[in-house]
Amino acid sequence: MFKRLLCLLTATIATTVPAFAHVGVGSRDSFITGFMHPLSGLDHIVVMVAVGLWAATLGGRALWLVPTAFIASMTLGYVLSLAGTGFPVVEHMVLASVIAVGILIAASVRLPATAGAMLVGAFALFHGAAHGGELGAANSLGFGVGFIIATALLHAAGIGVRPLFVRGIGLERQAADSVTRLLGAVAAALGALAAFGAV
Structure with missing residues (x-):
């Protein structure tokens, strides 16, 4: 399953980088801006890592289907935003996603x-709409490729957390489950604090 995930991540990068390679210097700057955008906000980082972690706890097809769905839907939201589609309460929904995914992990919800x-x-x-709203003067292609790759890497980091606990640190499976749930609770708490402007 991890081989399939690695292939998926490689395919994501392989299909986006060639398109990016044919654009100019301005787009390369936009790529860096786009790549850094998910890394510049705690809410984006937490939810994208959490999505990967939740996918890993679900296992099976979810290991690749859940992060793939996130990336595909995020890309759609970005494109719709660029096309002028208005999304209500974007920031509220971003924070709600942090809280929701954190709770799913903390409560060991298995869908x-x-x-x-x-x-x-x-x-x-x-x-995706939030990324589109932050495009500014950046090139839309370079910016989009950047945040898609950053998102894929954050998902991969989340997926790798649990194997790190079990195989790297040597935790018993039950202890790894407890730590995973704790991380979910922390994610939900951070989302709640951000919603109230505390972080």
Whole structure:
């Protein structure tokens, strides 16, 4: 399953980088701006890592389907935003996604892969719209490629957390489950604090 995920991540980068390679210096600057955008906000970082972590706890098809759905839906939200589609309460939905995914992990909620993908996909639309709203003077292609790759890497980081606990640190599976739930609770708490402007 991890080989499949690695192939998916490689395919994501392989299909976006060639398109980016044919654009000019301005687009390369836009790529860097786009790549850094998900890394510049705690809410984006937490939810994207959390999506990967939740996918890993679900296992099976969800391991690749959930992060793929997030990236695809986020890209759609970005394109719709650039096309002038208005998304209401974008920031509220971004923060709601942090809280929701954190709770899903903390409560060990196990949904079918398709249902999990649909849930994170709904939230991801608003993340894409948020990226579109921050485009500014950047080139839309370079910016988009940048944040898509950054998102894929954050998902991969989240997926790698649990194997790190079990195989890297050597935690027993039950202890790893407890730490995973704790991380979910922390994510939800950070989302709640951000919603009230405390972080």
